[in-house]
Amino acid sequence: MPADSFRAPPAVAAPASYVPTAWSQDAIVQSAARYLTPSYKNAPLVFERGEGPYNIAMDGTRYLDFSAGVAVNGLGHNHPDLVAAIADQSRRLIHQSNYWHNAHAVPLAAELCTRFEQACLATAGVALQARAFFCNSGGEGTEAAVKLVRRYHSRVCNHARPGIVTCKGSFHGRTYAAMSATANAKYQDGFEPLVPGFRYAEFGDIASIAAQIDDSVGAVLLEVVQGEGGVCVAPPGFFRDLRQLCTERGVLLGLDEVQTGFGRTGTLFAFEQEGIAPDLIWLAKALGGGIPVGAVLARQEVALALQPGTHATTFGGNALVTYVGRVVLGVMDRDGLVDNARDMGAYLLQRLRAALGDHPAVRDIRGRGLMCGVQLQGDVQAVIAQCRQLGLLVSLAGSDVVRFTPPLIVGRDHVEFAAAQLAAAVRTVLGP
Ligand SMILES: *Cc1c(COP(=O)(O)O)cnc(C)c1O
Numbered sequence: 518m519p520a521d522s523f524r525a526p527p528a529v530a531a532p533a534s535y536v537p538t539a540w541s542q543d544a545i546v547q548s549a550a551r552y553l554t555p556s557y558k559n560a561p562l563v564f565e566r567g568e569g570p571y572n573i574a575m576d577g578t579r580y581l582d583f584s585a586g587v588a589v590n591g592l593g594h595n596h597p598d599l600v601a602a603i604a605d606q607s608r609r610l611i612h613q614s615n616y617w618h619n620a621h622a623v624p625l626a627a628e629l630c631t632r633f634e635q636a637c638l639a640t641a642g643v644a645l646q647a648r649a650f651f652c653n654s655g656g657e658g659t660e661a662a663v664k665l666v667r668r669y670h671s672r673v674c675n676h677a678r679p680g681i682v683t684c685k686g687s688f689h690g691r692t693y694a695a696m697s698a699t700a701n702a703k704y705q706d707g708f709e710p711l712v713p714g715f716r717y718a719e720f721g722d723i724a725s726i727a728a729q730i731d732d733s734v735g736a737v738l739l740e741v742v743q744g745e746g747g748v749c750v751a752p753p754g755f756f757r758d759l760r761q762l763c764t765e766r767g768v769l770l771g772l773d774e775v776q777t778g779f780g781r782t783g784t785l786f787a788f789e790q791e792g793i794a795p796d797l798i799w800l801a802k803a804l805g806g807g808i809p810v811g812a813v814l815a816r817q818e819v820a821l822a823l824q825p826g827t828h829a830t831t832f833g834g835n836a837l838v839t840y841v842g843r844v845v846l847g848v849m850d851r852d853g854l855v856d857n858a859r860d861m862g863a864y865l866l867q868r869l870r871a872a873l874g875d876h877p878a879v880r881d882i883r884g885r886g887l888m889c890g891v892q893l894q895g896d897v898q899a900v901i902a903q904c905r906q907l908g909l910l911v912s913l914a915g916s917d918v919v920r921f922t923p924p925l926i927v928g929r930d931h932v933e934f935a936a937a938q939l940a941a942a943v944r945t946v947l948g949p
Pocket of ligand 1: 653654655656657659688689690691740744745773774775776777801802
């Protein structure tokens, strides 16, 4: 073994000896149009840093962030425990391949599987054992889920049931299978041919889903609350009926909890509010608090379909991201953030209804925990831009919904500010 000059890192990192030159906000915005694919319609704003639920732009303007990187920054920005976790683990080990075990993927899998098992038992009386597969994003979670359900039928059950039912208005990501699962022409346009085998039904409509299930269908995959589709909540009892239908027809029920999961809706998993136990779920967005990590959790019999060599990812579940996932979950537990999401979510709906409930341009105000939407008639993009002028960041969902997905750390004053600014923006743009 060669004499090593790379000894253990210092306990406190030295200042970086290589620092890239800083660009101005103008240079960044202008060069984006030259160097990036025009895939995103970016607002001309660059954030320099964050503080809890706030974002500070390069020009010093401060914003209350009720988008949170689209439901990602559950602990808010620059949470001290998250910062310390990233620093600590990066001094130890960032990445090794999945040829070896790593010290945090297994404990995080144990923690997530235990929570999933407990949730299934508590909500539906179903005792099961779960296993986890780590990936890097929501779309990769969908990919893994699609591969898993197909391989379960073809290799565990030894029958061909490749068909998968998903719901109109859904969003499951942009990779090919995820895009094919996403029953929305807007996301598929020009990318044909899609991955075959997907069939689309109406969200929240049990008869519509039943009509799509025949002997070639192996799974129904859907969100618990449709996020990108417009914060759409299914009618009461829908998921119980769906669970029963899937069980009767020998079809797996998989829930895309990429956006709803990890506390956002007021329970760790959104399905806990539906009285059912799914066969598999997948998580991403908030799981890493901003560090890319995703996980598929599946009932053991199903999970065993992914035998050695069947599915893999280079980065999936590396030491850094899984350590961070453990810290995010630990902080959420310690600080009661799931309960806070439930309470602040209810308060947000209440304040939004009080401020806007009788406004003629407001068609609906709905949500679950800290995943809320205000459906408007009129120029929603202009309302969102006006919110930004008033110091509030929110995002568009569907074609006509202002979506609130704040960090789970927000308090009553943040909620009051957000509801008041949206009401002001609606009145400015759409009339008093
Ligand atoms: C965001 C989202 C995805 C895709 O996640 P990516 O990390 O962007 O690939 C999938 N499903 C749902 C429900 C989402 O909200």
